[in-house]
Amino acid sequence: xxxxxxxxxxxxxxxxxxxxxxxxxxxxxxxxxxxxxxxxxxxxxxxxxxxxxxxxxxxxxxxxxxxxxxxxxxxxxxxxxxxxxxxxxxxxxxxxxxxxxxxxxxxxxxxxxxxxxxxxxxxxxxxxxxxxxxxxxxxxxxxxxxxxxxxxxxxxxxxxxxxxxxxxxxxxxxxxxxxxxxxxxxxxxxxxxxxxxxxxxxxxxxxxxxxxxxxxxxxxxxxxxxxxxxxxxxxxxxxxxxxxxxxxxxxxxxxxxxxxxxxxxxxxxxxxxxxxxxxxxxxxxxxxxxxxxxxxxxxxxxxxxxxxxxxxxxxxxxxxxxxxxxxxxxxxxxxxxxxxxxxxxxxxxxxxxxxxxxxxxxx
Numbered sequence: 001x002x003x004x005x006x007x008x009x010x011x012x013x014x015x016x017x018x019x020x021x022x023x024x025x026x027x028x029x030x031x032x033x034x035x036x037x038x039x040x041x042x043x044x045x046x047x048x049x050x051x052x053x054x055x056x057x058x059x060x061x062x063x064x065x066x067x068x069x070x071x072x073x074x075x076x077x078x079x080x081x082x083x084x085x086x087x088x089x090x091x092x093x094x095x096x097x098x099x100x101x102x103x104x105x106x107x108x109x110x111x112x113x114x115x116x117x118x119x120x121x122x123x124x125x126x127x128x129x130x131x132x133x134x135x136x137x138x139x140x141x142x143x144x145x146x147x148x149x150x151x152x153x154x155x156x157x158x159x160x161x162x163x164x165x166x167x168x169x170x171x172x173x174x175x176x177x178x179x180x181x182x183x184x185x186x187x188x189x190x191x192x193x194x195x196x197x198x199x200x201x202x203x204x205x206x207x208x209x210x211x212x213x214x215x216x217x218x219x220x221x222x223x224x225x226x227x228x229x230x231x232x233x234x235x236x237x238x239x240x241x242x243x244x245x246x247x248x249x250x251x252x253x254x255x256x257x258x259x260x261x262x263x264x265x266x267x268x269x270x271x272x273x274x275x276x277x278x279x280x281x282x283x284x285x286x287x288x289x290x291x292x293x294x295x296x297x298x299x300x301x302x303x304x305x306x307x308x309x310x311x312x313x314x315x316x317x318x319x320x321x322x323x324x325x326x327x328x329x330x331x332x333x334x335x336x337x338x339x340x341x342x343x344x345x346x347x348x349x350x351x352x353x354x355x356x357x358x359x360x361x362x363x
Contacts, residue, residue, distance in 0.1 A: 036280075040171055043263045047256050048174050051247060055170045058248035062166060065159035072155040076148040082141050085134035085311075095124040129316010139306040143299035150292035157289060161282035170246055175260070177239045182259050184232050191225045194218060287362075294362040298355040304348040307341040 040048055056062065198218045205215055241251035314334040342348060 040167070043265065045258050045263060047258055048171065051174060051243065052167065052170055054247040055166055056163070059166055059246060060248060061162055062159070065155070065162045068155045069152070069159055072148070072152040076145070076152050079141070079145040079148040082144060083136075085132055088131045088133070089129075090131050090316075091126075091128040093124070093126040125319060127314075127316060127318040129314060129318075132311075132313055132315070134311040135308060136310075137303055137306055137308040140300060140303035140308075143296050143303055147293060147296035147300065150289045150296060154286060154289035154293065157282045157285035161286065164282060166246065170243065173239050173243045173246070174256075177236065177243065177254065178256050178258060179260055180232060180236050180239065181256065182261075184229065184236065187225060187229050187232060191222070191229060194222050194225060198222060291359070291362045294355070294359040298352070298359050301348070301352040301355040304345070304351065305342060307339050310338040310340075312336050 040052055198215070201210075201215050201218055204210060205212060237253075240254040243254055244251050313336065
């Protein structure tokens with residue numbers, strides 16, 4: 001059942017050919033994913049179905065888990081986009097000048113009028129265009145993608161765990177509530193019977209049929225039943241408040257119309273649960289993905305020693321003017337490449353040790 005090869009579908013007549021466990025239990029094929037089975041709907045209780053639908057739609061813890069999944073999905077996209085270059089539009093302008101400039105033209109330049117005002121030097125310039133940039137650390141990008149993927153799977157497992165916990169809390173509280181309400185109805189009948197018995201015994205006492213000890217015993221039972229009924233009412237209120245909070249409502253009474261004896265439990269639990277159910281348990285998935293996160297963190301720590309290659313360039317138009325001296329207008333392009341590799345960095349070695357310890361703890 002756990003292996004990769006599918007088992008042949010057994011015949012209903014030839015039971016001897018069916019695969020079995022060591023104890024003789026027949027193993028049957030089952031394709032249903034029980035981790036997503038809405039088992040409570042098989043009880044055909046409209047109140048329970050309504051509460052569950054409301055809880056799964058409005059519970060704030062479940063909303064938080066969904067938001068964490070969206071965040072993890074965005075982080076995974078961010079890791080994928082890290083493989084792509086970036087392009088920025090930029091514009092730059094400057095102006096400047098000088099003072100106490102000493103310049104004396106000699107020879108033929110002395111007769112040039114363009115150089116007559118050089119002692120008051122002024123200049124300005126501008127640049128506008130696009131700056132593409134590409135920075136790449138192959139090992140870091142690979143590990144970051146693995147980290148983001150494991151984080152997304154972990155958040156999905158946390159969501160499923162939160163959902164299962166919510167389902168357990170709602171169904172458990174609902175069964176407890178209708179059970180306590182049924183118990184309260186029985187307690188009320190017992191109290192009414194005791195009160196009727198008290199009046200009968202009181203009449204017999206007046207007639208001299210017996211002494212006051214029987215009447216005193218009934219009074220004690222009445223007091224005990226009233227105290228038990230009060231405790232039960234308080235417990236019912238607490239369960240109702242808990243259910244209201246689970247469906248994101250203010251605490252208050254909750255109407256129910258069913259009883260435990262009317263609930264249908266036929267075919268509620270499958271006769272043979274496949275061992276594949278273990279693969280869908282959120283706690284096992286969370287443990288596995290936590291280990292994957294720790295492994296990716298260790299890879300990121302080692303990636304600090306992997307060379308990072310950066311490429312950039314300029315594509316646009318630039319102008320430079322030195323008043324009365326030089327005027328320049330041009331289109332230009334510039335390309336630059338850089339590769340760096342850390343040689344001495346104690347923090348990187350400490351990060352590797354920390355990542356190894358985290359991986360060991362997760363393992």
